[in-house]
Amino acid sequence: MAELTAQIEQAREEYYVRDAPTLADAEYDRLERELRELEAENPQLARVDSPTQTVGGQAAPGFAPVAHLERMMSLDNAFSLEEVDAWAARALDGLGAGAKAEFLCELKIDGLAIDLVYENGVLARGVTRGDGRVGEDVTANVRTIANVPERLGTPNPPAILEVRGEVFYPSAAFEELNDQRREAGLAEFANPRNTAAGSLRQKDPAVTASRALAVYVHGLGAHDGLEAASQSAVYAQLQEWGLPTSPHWRVLQDLGAVRDFITDRGEHRHDVEHEIDGIVIKIDSFAQQRQLGATSRAPRWAIAYKYPPEEVTTKLLDIAVNVGRTGRVTPYGVMEPVKVAGSTVEMATLHNQFDVERKGVLIGDTIILRKAGDVIPEIVGPVEALRDGSERPFVMPEDCPACGTPIAPEKEGDKDWRCPNTKSCPAQVAGRVEHAASRGAFDIESLGEESAIALTDPDRRRPEALAALRAGHAVYLPIRSAEDLASPAFVVMKNGEESRGTDGVPMLRITEENQDLLPPPQHGVVTIGDNLFDLTPGDLEHVVVWQPLRRGGESTGDWQIVPSFWSRQIWRYYKTTSEWRLTKPSQPGKTTDLLMDQLEHAKEQPLWRVLVALSIRHVGPTAARSLATAYGSMDAIRAASLEELTGTDGVGPIIAEAVRDWFAVDWHGALVDAWAASGVRMADEVEEGFVRTLEGLTVVVTGGLEGFTRDGAKEAIIARGGKASGSVSKKTDYVVVGENAGSKADKAADLGLRILDEAGFEALLAGGPEAVGDAAEATETTEADEAAATEKD
The missing domain is CATH 2.40.50.140 (Nucleic acid-binding proteins)
Structure with a gap:
C-alpha cells in the first residue's frame, strides 16, 4: 500500500504539475484501483490522506495559488456496464424505495479541468483544479481562449458564478499543429490533453493565445443569483448567457438508454471535435443530488464510465x-x-x-x-x-x-x-499475393497473410526457431514415417507438453544436438505469382511453416513445425500390440479445398479487380474502375499511350505514368499473360445497348440498398460514366439515400442537393438526369417545405 501510494502521488505530480506524465491513464487507474481494493481489505492500514481520498495535485511553481470558492471534487470511475448498473442501484437505493431518476449523460472530455469565476457578470479569474481546494491562477492565459466570454450575455448577471469546465485542444487543430511542427523539423506533441495542459500553463500568455484551445463548461461551484432545478436546466441557462457548453449531452429516462448511449458514443468516439475517454453520468435533479451527497472526494450522484484505453x-x-x-x-x-x-x-x-x-x-x-x-x-x-x-x-x-x-x-x-529485387524477393511476393487476394482485388477470403507467406516464403520464421534452439529450446516436428518412431528424438505430446502416457500426439523433439533431423530449407511454391491460378492441392502437400509453441495461451520459447495446407498424419497407439499405427494419412484441409474453389471463382472477377491485384503503384479501386470503364480490356490499357492514359477521367499524369512504367517491365507483362493463360478474365463484357447515362455526374450513395452492394453501386455509377464519390459537397449532383443513412444524408439536405431513394437511383442509372428530374425536384421542394415549416414552428 505504501509503494502504491508513492507511485500514485509521483504520477499525480507528473500529470498535474509538470504536464509530463510517465504513466498512461489506464495504468494510473489500475494502480489507484489496486490501492482502493487493498484499503477495503485492510481498513486499519488506510491513510486519511490516501490518494483514494484526495483529488489532483499541488499547484505548480510559478503560478499563484488560489483557493476555490467551493471545493472541486473528482469522480468515481466505472470500467464496465455492470459497474454502472451497480452505481445506479446504490444511487436509487439512497433516494428511497421506489425512487426514479433521470440521468444526464455527457462526453468525458480528455482535457484539463478549469474553474472560472464571474463576479457581477465579468470574468474575475481562471484557476486549475490543483488539489481540489487550491489551484493555480491562470487567468491571463484563460482570457486568450477564444470561446471564453469576458462578460456574461445578460443585463442581470448573478453576483457570483463559479463554473467548472474542461480546457481541450480540438482534434483537427491538434493535427494541424503537429503538421506545422513536422514541417519545421520539430518534435510532435504526444497528445491533445498534454498539449492543452502545457499551453494553458505557459508563462507568456501570448504563447497560449497562439494555441487553438477551447473550453466546455459542465458544472457549478459557488453561485449567487442562479436558480435552477436540474443540471440540464443549468446548461440551458449557461448557454443563454454565452458560456460554452457541450452539444453532446442527453437526459435519459432509464439505464437501458444510458447503456445504449455509452455503446453508441463508444462506436463514434472519434466523430466529435475533441478527444474523449468516457461518459459522465449524473442524476439530473439537484434535489436528488443534494439528497445523495458525496464522499470525501467524489459525489455519489455521478460516475465516469471509462472506455478501454487507447x-x-x-x-x-x-x-x-x-x-x-x-x-x-x-x-x-x-x-x-x-x-x-x-x-x-x-x-x-x-x-x-x-x-x-x-x-x-x-x-x-x-x-x-x-x-x-x-x-x-x-x-x-x-x-x-x-x-x-x-x-x-x-x-x-x-x-x-x-x-x-x-x-x-x-x-x-x-x-x-x-529492396530493388521486386521480381523474386520472398517478402515482396508474399505481399503481392496477399494484396491480390484482398477484398478490393480478387476477394479470396481463404488467402490471407499467413497463407500468402506459406505459399511464397514458408521458411520466414525458421531463423527465429534456430535461434531458440541455440538458446536451449526445442523444435517439435510431426512424425513423417514409421522410421521416425524409432528415432531417439521420438516423444509424445499432450496439450503442448511432453507426456509420459501414449494417448498424446507423437512428435520428434529437435534440439541443437540433433538438428540434422530438421527438414531442409524450403522454397515457396509461388515464386513470382504467375502460377497462382494453376495451383493444385498436390502442389501444397509438403508445405510446412514454423510456429511458436504455446501452452495455455502463453509462449514457451519452443517451436513447432506444422503442415500449412494438408492435415497432420494421425498415428494411434495400440496397447494390445504395443505399437503405433498410421490411422489417417495426411490429406488436403477444408480451407485448402476452399482455396481451390475461390481461386477458380476469382478468374471471373471484373477487369478493375484484376488491375488492383497487379499491385501497380497508385492504382487502387477508384483508378482501376476508371481504367476498366474507359478501355474495357487489359490489352487496350497496355496499348494506350501515356497521353491517352493521362486524359482518362479519374486517372491523371501520376497514375498514368505508374501504369506505363509497370507494363514496361518484362516480367510484369509475362505475369499478366500467365494469368490470362490460366483463365483469368482480362476484358469486361459490355451489355448490348449499354448507355453512359451519368457522364460527368458525381453521385454519392449512403446507407444500405436492397438491390446493390456498396461495391456494386459504385461499379454501376462508374460503368455509366459517373464519378462515385465517398463524400458530400456542393459539387455532388445526386445523393442516393438508403436504410440507416448517416450524416451524409443530413449534409445533403443542408446543402439542398438532389436526393434519391433506391427506385430513383435505378431510374437515374437507366435514363440519366431526365429520368429523375421530376422526382428530384419534388424531393427538393418537399425538403424546402419541411425546412420552412420547421423554421416557422
Whole structure:
C-alpha cells in the first residue's frame, strides 16, 4: 500500500504539475484501483490522506495559488456496464424505495479541468483544479481562449458564478499543429490533453493565445443569483448567457438508454471535435443530488464510465524491419505485449528511419503507444524520464532481411528505403499475393497473410526457431514415417507438453544436438505469382511453416513445425500390440479445398479487380474502375499511350505514368499473360445497348440498398460514366439515400442537393438526369417545405 501510494502521488505530480506524465491513464487507474481494493481489505492500514481520498495535485511553481470558492471534487470511475448498473442501484437505493431518476449523460472530455469565476457578470479569474481546494491562477492565459466570454450575455448577471469546465485542444487543430511542427523539423506533441495542459500553463500568455484551445463548461461551484432545478436546466441557462457548453449531452429516462448511449458514443468516439475517454453520468435533479451527497472526494450522484484505453505505456524490446509488397523497408517496434483499445498489441509501425529519429525512441525505452479504434497501433514517443542508460539507437540494415539484396532509397532524397529485387524477393511476393487476394482485388477470403507467406516464403520464421534452439529450446516436428518412431528424438505430446502416457500426439523433439533431423530449407511454391491460378492441392502437400509453441495461451520459447495446407498424419497407439499405427494419412484441409474453389471463382472477377491485384503503384479501386470503364480490356490499357492514359477521367499524369512504367517491365507483362493463360478474365463484357447515362455526374450513395452492394453501386455509377464519390459537397449532383443513412444524408439536405431513394437511383442509372428530374425536384421542394415549416414552428 505504501509503494502504491508513492507511485500514485509521483504520477499525480507528473500529470498535474509538470504536464509530463510517465504513466498512461489506464495504468494510473489500475494502480489507484489496486490501492482502493487493498484499503477495503485492510481498513486499519488506510491513510486519511490516501490518494483514494484526495483529488489532483499541488499547484505548480510559478503560478499563484488560489483557493476555490467551493471545493472541486473528482469522480468515481466505472470500467464496465455492470459497474454502472451497480452505481445506479446504490444511487436509487439512497433516494428511497421506489425512487426514479433521470440521468444526464455527457462526453468525458480528455482535457484539463478549469474553474472560472464571474463576479457581477465579468470574468474575475481562471484557476486549475490543483488539489481540489487550491489551484493555480491562470487567468491571463484563460482570457486568450477564444470561446471564453469576458462578460456574461445578460443585463442581470448573478453576483457570483463559479463554473467548472474542461480546457481541450480540438482534434483537427491538434493535427494541424503537429503538421506545422513536422514541417519545421520539430518534435510532435504526444497528445491533445498534454498539449492543452502545457499551453494553458505557459508563462507568456501570448504563447497560449497562439494555441487553438477551447473550453466546455459542465458544472457549478459557488453561485449567487442562479436558480435552477436540474443540471440540464443549468446548461440551458449557461448557454443563454454565452458560456460554452457541450452539444453532446442527453437526459435519459432509464439505464437501458444510458447503456445504449455509452455503446453508441463508444462506436463514434472519434466523430466529435475533441478527444474523449468516457461518459459522465449524473442524476439530473439537484434535489436528488443534494439528497445523495458525496464522499470525501467524489459525489455519489455521478460516475465516469471509462472506455478501454487507447493510449498505454510499454517496453520497446527491439526495432526490426519489414519488407512490403512494393519493396519498401519499414521499421517496426517489437514491444512487451500490452492491451490497448480492447486488443493485445505486440508490434507497431515506425514508418521509416527518419520517423524513428524524429520520435526520439531508443531500443529499450518505455514508450507511449496509441491505438485509436481500429487504427493501426502507433508509437507516439518515449518516456524519457524512465531511461536508465541501457537504451540504444536503431540502425537501419544495409541488406534486405528477406532476400539479402542491398537496400537503398529509390531516388535521391527519398525517405523510404526499398529492396530493388521486386521480381523474386520472398517478402515482396508474399505481399503481392496477399494484396491480390484482398477484398478490393480478387476477394479470396481463404488467402490471407499467413497463407500468402506459406505459399511464397514458408521458411520466414525458421531463423527465429534456430535461434531458440541455440538458446536451449526445442523444435517439435510431426512424425513423417514409421522410421521416425524409432528415432531417439521420438516423444509424445499432450496439450503442448511432453507426456509420459501414449494417448498424446507423437512428435520428434529437435534440439541443437540433433538438428540434422530438421527438414531442409524450403522454397515457396509461388515464386513470382504467375502460377497462382494453376495451383493444385498436390502442389501444397509438403508445405510446412514454423510456429511458436504455446501452452495455455502463453509462449514457451519452443517451436513447432506444422503442415500449412494438408492435415497432420494421425498415428494411434495400440496397447494390445504395443505399437503405433498410421490411422489417417495426411490429406488436403477444408480451407485448402476452399482455396481451390475461390481461386477458380476469382478468374471471373471484373477487369478493375484484376488491375488492383497487379499491385501497380497508385492504382487502387477508384483508378482501376476508371481504367476498366474507359478501355474495357487489359490489352487496350497496355496499348494506350501515356497521353491517352493521362486524359482518362479519374486517372491523371501520376497514375498514368505508374501504369506505363509497370507494363514496361518484362516480367510484369509475362505475369499478366500467365494469368490470362490460366483463365483469368482480362476484358469486361459490355451489355448490348449499354448507355453512359451519368457522364460527368458525381453521385454519392449512403446507407444500405436492397438491390446493390456498396461495391456494386459504385461499379454501376462508374460503368455509366459517373464519378462515385465517398463524400458530400456542393459539387455532388445526386445523393442516393438508403436504410440507416448517416450524416451524409443530413449534409445533403443542408446543402439542398438532389436526393434519391433506391427506385430513383435505378431510374437515374437507366435514363440519366431526365429520368429523375421530376422526382428530384419534388424531393427538393418537399425538403424546402419541411425546412420552412420547421423554421416557422
